[in-house]
Amino acid sequence: MIYVDAFGGDYAPDAMVKGAVLAVQEFNREITLVGHEEKIKEVFDKNNLSMDKISIIHAPEEITCHDESALAIRRKKQSSLVVAANLIKEDRNSVLVTAGSTGAVLSAGVLVTGRIKGVKRPALGAVLPARKKPILLMDCGANADCTSEYIKQFASMSSIYMKYVMGVENPKVALANIGSEEEKGNKLYKEAHQVLKETEDINFAGNMEGTEIMNSDNDVIVCDGFTGNIILKTIEGMGNLMKDILKDVFYTNTKTKLSYVLTKNVLNKEMAKLSSKRYGGAPLLGVNGGIIKAHGNSDETAFKNAIGQAIKFEENEVLEKIKNIYAK
Amino acid sequence: MIYVDAFGGDYAPDAMVKGAVLAVQEFNREITLVGHEEKIKEVFDKNNLSMDKISIIHAPEEITCHDESALAIRRKKQSSLVVAANLIKEDRNSVLVTAGSTGAVLSAGVLVTGRIKGVKRPALGAVLPARKKPILLMDCGANADCTSEYIKQFASMSSIYMKYVMGVENPKVALANIGSEEEKGNKLYKEAHQVLKETEDINFAGNMEGTEIMNSDNDVIVCDGFTGNIILKTIEGMGNLMKDILKDVFYTNTKTKLSYVLTKNVLNKEMAKLSSKRYGGAPLLGVNGGIIKAHGNSDETAFKNAIGQAIKFEENEVLEKIKNIYAK
Known part of the structure; x- marks a missing residue:
């Protein structure tokens, strides 16, 4: 039911x-x-x-x-x-x-x-409306303090969710990090990289930097809940900022108002793709x-x-x- | 010299x-x-x-x-x-x-x-081109592992920089975090909040969530270098994404192309305000x-x-x- x-x-x-x-x-x-x-x-x-x-x-x-x-x-x-x-x-x-x-x-x-x-710890996901495909961000706030073992479990559980609910064959899992090389990151993330590399039930794609998140080919981003929440809310804040800027731009004068009339259908359709509503919900795994x-x-x-x-x-x-x- | x-x-x-x-x-x-x-x-x-x-x-x-x-x-x-x-x-x-x-x-x-x-540790800042004013993000990558004592020093040094270089009287310092209440965050951030509250040479404004960063009244955001780098690059990635989306929108058809002609001066001016080039550089303190x-x-x-x-x-x-x- x-x-x-x-x-x-x-x-x-x-x-x-x-x-x-x-x-x-x-x-x-x-x-x-x-x-x-x-x-x-x-x-x-x-x-x-x-x-x-x-x-x-x-x-x-x-x-x-x-x-x-x-x-x-x-x-x-x-x-x-x-x-x-x-x-x-x-x-x-x-x-x-x-x-x-x-x-x-x-x-x-x-x-x-x-x-x-x-x-070890249940984790709450968020589905990011990224450009190429939806990406499951796990954990996005349930566990502010994590070990590499928790992050490994987030990766395994998320892979099953993406496969059987979102229909992604062999989902690619990336570790949020501050550089693509495996020795990058803080103590927790260096360790998590090694643990993920050795986890057999996931398709580990390595580290992913903040710049790549919304334009990524990956299906899952794993991280501790503190970092995930920071990522999720920073993305949300930037989205709101862009909407505010566009509103101001189009309201500037008669020409820009006309510009909005000409483009609003296409623009609203594209902006709606960035809405968190598009994918409905995210699991507590x-x-x-x-x-x-x-x-x-x-x-x-x-x-x-x-x-x-x-x-x-x-x-x-x-x-x-x-x-x-x-x-x- | x-x-x-x-x-x-x-x-x-x-x-x-x-x-x-x-x-x-x-x-x-x-x-x-x-x-x-x-x-x-x-x-x-x-x-x-x-x-x-x-x-x-x-x-x-x-x-x-x-x-x-x-x-x-x-x-x-x-x-x-x-x-x-x-x-x-x-x-x-x-x-x-x-x-x-x-x-x-x-x-x-x-x-x-x-x-x-x-x-204890030198830190590298980044000046975020936020909506209301420039914000100094410190540390943005020099120290992936931090203690609350390091973060306290980032706050004190950044306050002096913002006052004497950026001309901000009594700069407001916020702690990046996953909630506004002081008990929010992971172990490091709960401790950092208490330490910052008791630091006399700064004007501590409490916690700040990711959603607020680019629309904030604060002058400095302090955090560990791992979190700062994630914030900085996520902002950069979202900025690039928005530029790509706008390009696609305006290139869609004749109407949207005309729309671009009508709005490009205002739009480019506003988008340039979000450029990292606007404030030149950021200090290594x-x-x-x-x-x-x-x-x-x-x-x-x-x-x-x-x-x-x-x-x-x-x-x-x-x-x-x-x-x-x-x-x-």
Whole structure:
């Protein structure tokens, strides 16, 4: 079953409900929405949406951005996120899609669903909308302090995700670093390079510098969660800066305004490709259940895409495949 | 004296010679070019440039990108960089401007000029062309492994540089981090936050996330050299990506080509503001001599600007001021 946490994102519950309806149309699969039943039904009624193949499990509480994550997961047992996390715990083949805050989703994964035996630290990915193809950045904030062993596990788990969910044959894994030569980096990254080189279940492509990230041929970038978060947010900040600059440029005078009219269709299409919404969500890997985290500002299309990823995660038994690595 | 290493950058020696001539015109100061005399004179002759206020010190060797940095500094005693570094060692009030490779400049600073007594690790800055004002990122690659004590010293030295060279009264220093709250970050950054909070000679503004960097009110961002290099190159990569996207957008069809004609003046002006050439160079701080490192791709304007920074460095006795912190 695919469970959708109907609360938690910026546009809850509208985006989740509409996204689920779009997903039923596109993927023809049953979906269960988890959250305050009346509020969810209101969205169906108001928008005259079909409940075909959609069921609701009532969860009256909400975790808000004011809640301390771990505390909220422990105390708000009736919140949509905790109820949904318990559902995937009961049925390990099911997958949860949520736009809850990073901290809350991480806590739910670790405290409710639990870790996979043998996994040192679960890690949260982000799918970067790079120029040539989507790139999974892992970890992007779950583990601020890492060892090379953690990074190795991120690489193995991410490779399985990219293969079976994103459909990439033999995904190329790069190590974020400050130079392409293997002796570059700080102590952790020099060591991680050697460990990755000797990891048999990944296709290691060496180091990758910051300049290459958004224009790379690689499929996965691994790094510690501190570095990953810095990369992710720096990219986001530069994207916002470019949008601001373009707005200012086109608003300058009559000529530039006309210029915008002539180019806006093409420009908006290209800029949309850089949107984090394009690929829906990114996985929390290493927990004993399928969890796809959608961006907080996900709209219905982003949610539909995230549900599509969850379906592939379930159908291809990604959780089992990851467990198998560490069962050996 | 201002010494200019006439070799080392992508456009050597043309950019350095022309930059020096522009600097004499703008700042009316004597400048010494260091490098292969004949080759330098050729540039003057070919372009019919005045040698007014400009002298040359002959240094026949060149350090190329194929040289291993520390080895080249030790062996190529007659290279423009080593000769120039020895000149500022003999006269500590003089300042060197160079577009040599990061590794070579760092090695020259540490091996030839030497460290300031009390400074744990010299650090190399980069001036980020952020939206509201230039921001000094320190360290951007000299020290891949840092302690909180090093980061504290980067903050103090950078504050003096921003005040006396960039003219910023009471510069605001932020710590790069993955969240604004002081308990955020990995072990090093949690500790660095506490150390910076208690550092009296800086104006500490707290943590800054990646999203804020290019749109920040701060004047200095401090971090370890691994993180700084990741930030710097990620910004550079995103800038290149945006240029590529805009090129593709404007080349799409007749309408978009016309759109470009209408907007190119304004657009190019705005994009030029994001160029690393705008602020000329960034300092290597903590070594016992003034060294301004210009970007490898610096043109004559960038070089003129870097020379301008070197002049302020010398006039305001920045080296002395930094030494005074650690003489206490």
